[in-house]
Amino acid sequence: MLERIITALVLVAVVLSCMFATKSQYPMLALMIIAAGVAGYEWFKLMPKKSQHVNKIKAYAFGAVTALISGAALYFQDIALILWAAAILLWIISIYWVKVYPEYDGWYNLGLNGIGLILISSAVTAIFSVWDTSPWWLMYLFLLVWGADSGAYFVGRKLGRKKLAPDVSPNKSVEGLYGGIFTAAIIVLVVQYFYLDLTVTQHILFLLLSIVTVFGSVLGDLFESMIKRRAGIKDSGRILPGHGGVLDRIDSLLAAAPIFAAGVYILKLIGVDL
Numbered sequence: 001m002l003e004r005i006i007t008a009l010v011l012v013a014v015v016l017s018c019m020f021a022t023k024s025q026y027p028m029l030a031l032m033i034i035a036a037g038v039a040g041y042e043w044f045k046l047m048p049k050k051s052q053h054v055n056k057i058k059a060y061a062f063g064a065v066t067a068l069i070s071g072a073a074l075y076f077q078d079i080a081l082i083l084w085a086a087a088i089l090l091w092i093i094s095i096y097w098v099k100v101y102p103e104y105d106g107w108y109n110l111g112l113n114g115i116g117l118i119l120i121s122s123a124v125t126a127i128f129s130v131w132d133t134s135p136w137w138l139m140y141l142f143l144l145v146w147g148a149d150s151g152a153y154f155v156g157r158k159l160g161r162k163k164l165a166p167d168v169s170p171n172k173s174v175e176g177l178y179g180g181i182f183t184a185a186i187i188v189l190v191v192q193y194f195y196l197d198l199t200v201t202q203h204i205l206f207l208l209l210s211i212v213t214v215f216g217s218v219l220g221d222l223f224e225s226m227i228k229r230r231a232g233i234k235d236s237g238r239i240l241p242g243h244g245g246v247l248d249r250i251d252s253l254l255a256a257a258p259i260f261a262a263g264v265y266i267l268k269l270i271g272v273d274l
Helices: 002-019 025-045 056-075 079-098 111-133 134-159 175-193 201-231 246-269
Strands: 163-165 170-172
Touching: 002 025, 002 134, 025 056, 025 111, 025 246, 056 079, 056 111, 079 111, 079 201, 079 246, 111 134, 111 246, 134 170, 134 175, 134 201, 134 246, 163 175, 170 175, 170 201, 175 201, 201 246
Parallel strands: none
Antiparallel strands: 163 170
């Protein structure tokens, strides 16, 4: 437990320093590219393989490619927009995969490598884009996702009866999902009331975006759990003592970040100034 707490404190300190300590983009850029590389390495270890042993050279190479693609997308916004669109489409498809698992697992093939490149790159570029809009909007995204996750945990633990996806994540319940959505809704309404000066229509659009983002975070968590279960691996890595790997920490953000970033981008296009 102490190890877990220390790791969490260090992680929070690093992330908050990159977010708020300087106006320079370079610390946040470096953090995103490193996170993409490590997540890529961990993703490769979860992929189908001919033997039980992971080819570490290939894993490192995959991580490097993931970092390079993410770096290019961080520099060229058009690439990031394409990645977000592709990722959102993949997340919609993954709803079916999660729903029918384990009866169907045809998605677990070498094509999953390409899916990983898209999902990881889209997530880190989305996180950076939201931060670039305002560090406080990124803090809002974190608060939304983690608040919903905490609400789901406590409500599910107390009231959970009906399993959400028993073959993917047995501990998640429908009641917990409702609890997470309710917690997220409170966060959204507080932020809207105290910090946003929007029209009624704009408030509704922002609320809908936030709720869809929460659903995305749940899907991201379930999808990574499904991959780990199919691969027979408990944690994606061990780089974060007491917490597992980077993928274990950002699984919810893999889906939530591109959904939220794309939503903010669209809201700006239609004249909603957040």
